[in-house]
Every structure is written in structure tokens, then in C-alpha cells.
Amino acid sequence: SGVNMTLRGTRSINGDNSPLFIIDGMEGSYDELNPNDIASIEVLKDASSTAVYGAAGANGVIIITTKTPKKDKFSIDLDAYYGWNVISSFPEVNRGEDYINFRREAQRTVGAWNSPADDGNLFPSYMQKYIDNNQWVDWFDLASQTGITNSYNLSTSYSNDRVTSYFSLGYYNLEGLLKGDELERYSARAKIDFKANEMVKYGLNLYAMYSENDKRYSRIWNRILCMPPLGTPYDEDGNLVDYPLGDGNMNPLADMGEDQYVNNVKTLSVAPQIYVELTPLKGLSFKSLLGGYFRNMKESKYTGTKSYQGLESGLVQATIPNTFTYNYKWQNILTYNFKIKEDHDFT
Numbered sequence: 064s065g066v067n068m069t070l071r072g073t074r075s076i077n078g079d080n081s082p083l084f085i086i087d088g089m090e091g092s093y094d095e096l097n098p099n100d101i102a103s104i105e106v107l108k109d110a111s112s113t114a115v116y117g118a119a120g121a122n123g124v125i126i127i128t129t130k131t132p133k134k135d136k137f138s139i140d141l142d143a144y145y146g147w148n149v150i151s152s153f154p155e156v157n158r159g160e161d162y163i164n165f166r167r168e169a170q171r172t173v174g175a176w177n178s179p180a181d182d183g184n185l186f187p188s189y190m191q192k193y194i195d196n197n198q199w200v201d202w203f204d205l206a207s208q209t210g211i212t213n214s215y216n217l218s219t220s221y222s223n224d225r226v227t228s229y230f231s232l233g234y235y236n237l238e239g240l241l242k243g244d245e246l247e248r249y250s251a252r253a254k255i256d257f258k259a260n261e262m263v264k265y266g267l268n269l270y271a272m273y274s275e276n277d278k279r280y281s282r283i284w285n286r287i288l289c290m291p292p293l294g295t296p297y298d299e300d301g302n303l304v305d306y307p308l309g310d311g312n313m314n315p316l317a318d319m320g321e322d323q324y325v326n327n328v329k330t331l332s333v334a335p336q337i338y339v340e341l342t343p344l345k346g347l348s349f350k351s352l353l354g355g356y357f358r359n360m361k362e363s364k365y366t367g368t369k370s371y372q373g374l375e376s377g378l379v380q381a382t383i384p385n386t387f388t389y390n391y392k393w394q395n396i397l398t399y400n401f402k403i404k405e406d407h408d409f410t
Contacts, residue, residue, distance in 0.1 A: 082108075082123035083116060087254075087268055087336065089354040089392060090119075093127070095272045095332050097233040097250040099142055099216040102130040129254060129268075132220030132227050139219045148210035150240055158199040158292050189309045193293040200294055200307070202287040202315055211238040229254040241279045243319055248274040262343060268336040268354075278326040279318065286315035286371070305374055313374045323367035332358045346400040355391035 084093050108123040116124055132138070157165050166185050170176035175184060186194060193199075218231035233250040249272070256266035294307030296316060307314050318324035336354035343349075365381045366372045373379055400410050 080122055082125050083120050085116075085124060085126045086334075087127070087129055088338075088352055088394065089334075089336055089356075091127075091334060091356065092332070093125070095250075095274075095330075096127070096270075097216065097231065097235075097252065097272075099218070099233060100129045100231055100252050100270075101127055103128045129252065130218070130220070130229055130231075131254065131256070132222040132229055134222045134227075137219075137221045140217070142214075142216040142218075144212065144214040146212045148212065148240060150207060153203045153207075154288065156201055156203060156292055158201070159197075162199075162292060163194070187310070190291065190293055193295075193308070198293060198295065200292050200296055202290055202292065202296075205296055206242060206283055206287060206316060206319065207240055208238070208242050210240045212236070225258050227256045239279070241283065243277060243279045243321075245277045246274065247276075248272065263339070263341060265339040266337070268338075270332075270334045272330070272332045274328075274330045276328045276330075278328070280324065280326070280371070283315060283318060290315050303369070305369060313371060315371075317369060317371040317374060318366075320367075320369065323370040323373070325363055325365040327363045329361045329363075330358065331360075332356070348398050350396045350398075352394040352396075353391070354394075356389065358388040359386070360388075361385045 084091050086093075086096065105126040105128075106123065107120065107126065163182075163186075167176050167182075170181075170185055175181070182191075213236040214234070216231060216233045218229065220229045221227070229252070231250075231252045233248075235246070235248040235250075237246045239245065251271050253267065253269045255268075256264065258264050290312060291308065294309075294312075295304050296307050296314065298304055303314050303316055303320050305314055305317070306312060334354065334356045336352060338350060338352040340348060340350040361383065362385075363383050366379060368374075368377075368379055398410065400408070402408050
């Protein structure tokens with residue numbers, strides 16, 4: 064999911080309260096930025112944000128600067144990370160005698176149970192069959208997994224009196240806590256600055272990202288909470304059983320079948336920038352920056368006949384929306400810095 068944050072409080076009930084992200088001088092998206100490329104972050108949340116960026120900065124501005132190499136230095140860096148995530152605690156699942164006694168006590172408090180002779184009112188025949196066969200099910204355990212995170216970033220940088228360059232390649236993979244949830248992302252950045260002479264500088268900053276995200280239906284947890292811890296989740300061939308209890312309770316894992324539920328999002332983003340900076344006089348500079356942002360997102364969704372929706376309503380759906388977004392901005396900044404005596408600086 065995308066980044067959701069506020070800097071100046073909630074200013075609108077229905078509108079967007081997110082701050083403006085400025086990446087290397089141009090408006091950008093933090094969602095698609097490789098964190099390993101970040102050199103510094105500056106937050107503007109007072110009048111300065113609107114003074115510089117106008118109405119676009121009304122919710123605050125976050126200025127992100129990506130890495131540049133140190134002068135007269137060549138380096139190659141490799142950053143690798145491996146980690147895992149686990150759910151700290153599941154709701155306690157009662158099974159066996161604990162579940163039976165829990166149901167009995169719940170009904171006893173409303174006068175519906177007095178002795179085991181009343182069990183027939185609590186456990187219909189289709190449930191009693193599984194109780195007698197000791198077929199208890201931990202639905203949370205069947206739906207969840209240990210989340211695995213892999214992150215690798217390779218970068219190289221070089222600088223001398225005329226040229227500075229920074230290149231990076233990134234890979235990120237996250238397997239979620241819900242089986243079938245997975246995000247895979249590839250990123251690349253090329254940042255090159257040239258100094259023609261004391262008056263002229265120019266450069267290129269190019270970023271590209273490709274990601275693929277497989278999502279599971281998040282409400283599966285709610286379905287599991289409502290499901291008795293009994294039944295036959297899978298048949299002898301390992302296929303999901305539509306109605307594990309043999310009654311009207313649908314299998315809460317129905318959407319976990321790869322051929323029955325698909326929610327796949329593929330995103331390709333490219334953000335090129337070029338600039339030229341002139342310094343004709345001491346303290347006087349002019350910078351012209353032209354940047355663009357191009358994004359293609361393809362979202363494939365499918366619910367089959369044996370998905371939860373298919374079992375519930377008989378509705379089978381397949382949609383493949385494909386959106387293309389692009390924008391560009393030409394930014395020109397004239398800056399003059401001067402000092403009066405030693406104590407007063409003006410810009």
C-alpha cells in the first residue's frame with residue numbers, strides 16, 4: 064500500500080491530506096523510491112512550505128535528496144538484508160474440550176444449556192461428526208505463514224573535478240504474513256553531473272522501477288474468526304473443500320486457491336531529469352530543470368466459481384484495467400546570494 068502520512072494535521076475530511084514529496088528538486092512519489100538511494104530528508108510544515116511551493120505545499124513538504132559521491136573518491140557498496148516477520152499473537156483458538164465447554168458455558172448463561180443432554184442443541188449432527196472424529200482445525204495456522212523479507216542494493220559512485228556519478232541497482236522481496244501475499248520490486252538509478260567550466264554545470268538523473276504485487280483478500284481474517292474450528296479444509300488430493308463442515312459455512316480459505324482468486328498489480332515507473340546551471344557572477348546562479356514522470360499500472364483481478372465470492376453469489380468476475388500516467392515539469396530558478404559585512408546574509 065501507499066504511504067499515508069500527515070504533517071499539518073487533517074485539513075480535509077474527504078480531500079487528500081498527504082504532504083508534497085520533492086525528490087531531487089522535482090515532485091515525485093515516495094512509494095517507488097529505493098530507500099538506499101536517500102541521502103537526506105528535510106521536512107517543511109510551516110509557512111515556508113507554501114511560500115516556496117504554493118498551494119501544492121499546503122499539507123507540508125518533504126524534500127528528499129538522493130546520494131551523490133564524495134569528491135575524488137571511487138566506491139562500490141553492497142547492502143544486503145534478510146529478515147522475517149511473525150504475528151506476535153493470534154486470537155486464542157479453543158479446540159477439543161475447551162471449545163465444547165466454551166460453547167456450553169455461553170449457552171448456560173442464557174439458559175439454553177443445563178447438562179450434556181442439551182448438547183444436541185449446541186452441536187448439530189454435521190458438527191458432532193467432526194467432534195467425534197477429533198477433526199479440529201486451526202484456520203489461522205492454515206492461512207498464515209512466516210513473512211520473509213529480502214533486500215539487496217548494489218551501488219557505485221565516482222567523483223573528480225569534472226564529473227560526479229552515482230549508479231545503483233536494487234531488489235526487494237516481501238512475502239506477507241498471509242499465504243499468497245508477495246511484493247517484488249526492482250529499481251535502478253543513474254545520477255551524473257558534469258562541470259564544463261566555472262560557469263556551467265549540467266547533469267542527468269534517471270530512475271526506473273518495476274514491481275509486481277500479489278495480494279490476498281484481507282477480510283479472510285474476519286471469515287476465520289466466524290468459522291468453527293472443525294471440518295475438512297482439504298480433500299484427499301489436497302484441493303480446498305467448498306463447505307468444510309458440510310453445511311452452509313463456506314471455506315474461509317477459498318480465495319487462497321491460485322486458480323480461483325487473483326489480485327495482481329504490475330507497475331512500471333520511469334522518472335528522467337536533466338538540468339543546466341549557470342553561474343555568470345559570484346553569488347548569482349540560474350538553474351533550469353526539466354523532469355518527467357511516466358507510470359504504467361496493470362491490475363489483474365479474477366474471482367472464480369469456487370472463490371469465496373463465487374460460492375457466495377455465483378458471480379464470476381475478471382477485470383484487467385491498464386492505466387498510463389505521465390506528467391512533466393520545467394522549473395527555472397534564479398538565485399542571488401550576497402552578504403553585508405559579516406553578520407547579514409541575504410538570498
